[in-house]
Amino acid sequence: xxxxxxxxxxxxxxxxxxxxxxxxxxxxxxxxxxxxxxxxxxxxxxxxxxxxxxxxxxxxxxxxxxxxxxxxxxxxxxxxxxxxxxxxxxxxxxxxxxxxxxxxxxxxxxxxxxxxxxxxxxxxxxxxxxxxxxxxxxxxxxxxxxxxxxxxxxxxxxxxxxxxxxxxxxxxxxxxxxxxxxxxxxxxxxxxxxxxxxxxxxxxxxxxxxxxxxxxxxxx
Numbered sequence: 001x002x003x004x005x006x007x008x009x010x011x012x013x014x015x016x017x018x019x020x021x022x023x024x025x026x027x028x029x030x031x032x033x034x035x036x037x038x039x040x041x042x043x044x045x046x047x048x049x050x051x052x053x054x055x056x057x058x059x060x061x062x063x064x065x066x067x068x069x070x071x072x073x074x075x076x077x078x079x080x081x082x083x084x085x086x087x088x089x090x091x092x093x094x095x096x097x098x099x100x101x102x103x104x105x106x107x108x109x110x111x112x113x114x115x116x117x118x119x120x121x122x123x124x125x126x127x128x129x130x131x132x133x134x135x136x137x138x139x140x141x142x143x144x145x146x147x148x149x150x151x152x153x154x155x156x157x158x159x160x161x162x163x164x165x166x167x168x169x170x171x172x173x174x175x176x177x178x179x180x181x182x183x184x185x186x187x188x189x190x191x192x193x194x195x196x197x198x199x200x201x202x203x204x205x206x207x208x209x210x211x212x213x214x215x216x217x218x219x220x
Contacts, residue, residue, distance in 0.1 A: 004030065005020075005049040006032075007051045016049070019108075020108065024152065024155065025112065026177060033054050047076065048075045050063060050079075051079050052090070059079070076097045076115060077098045078108065082098075082100025113137060122163075131144045132201070132205070134162055149200075153189075157177075160173075160174060170213035171190045194206055
């Protein structure tokens with residue numbers, strides 16, 4: 001789950017990046033409205049977190065630009081301006097949720113999961129493909145009722161594939177899902193993670209579409 005976070009407090013931004021990363025999110029941090037707008041034009045995100053008071057404007061400006069372009073990403077406003085009128089203004093401007101500071105990181109993660117789940121059209125908190133059940137909140141996976149131990153990268157790949165049943169995801173799409181802009185990526189990293197995932201899930205679950213990417217097999 002790739003999330004853009006706009007926050008000008010560096011300590012708070014680092015805390016969000018680390019905390020949400022531990023909850024299974026790939027966080028792209030930015031500290032200005034200009035950088036947020038540029039990032040949103042250049043890449044796709046599963047959700048966006050916006051502060052309101054920034055050095056070069058307001059997160060509401062970024063939100064207005066997103067909605068003008070009909071950008072589909074759900075938006076969580078995360079700000080110290082938590083009065084009723086502020087919440088109403090933010091929600092009426094197109095935000096999907098609003099959370100005041102100070103906040104609990106677990107709640108931020110839960111709200112983001114809910115926003116992403118609704119945007120993806122999923123009503124259940126867990127995802128299922130055949131006998132495989134994946135729980136984004138606990139980062140747990142089971143098959144035929146038996147729990148499985150997956151690394152964070154393996155879990156993220158399976159999550160991406162099961163979140164888009166039947167769709168083919170390219171290597172680039174999976175890299176964007178797993179890695180931030182500033183992370184070094186080995187050229188064969190995705191292939192290695194997929195190989196390890198197949199070894200744990202068993203043959204025939206993750207299918208390679210040669211020259212295109214990966215998808216979950218109907219036989220899973």
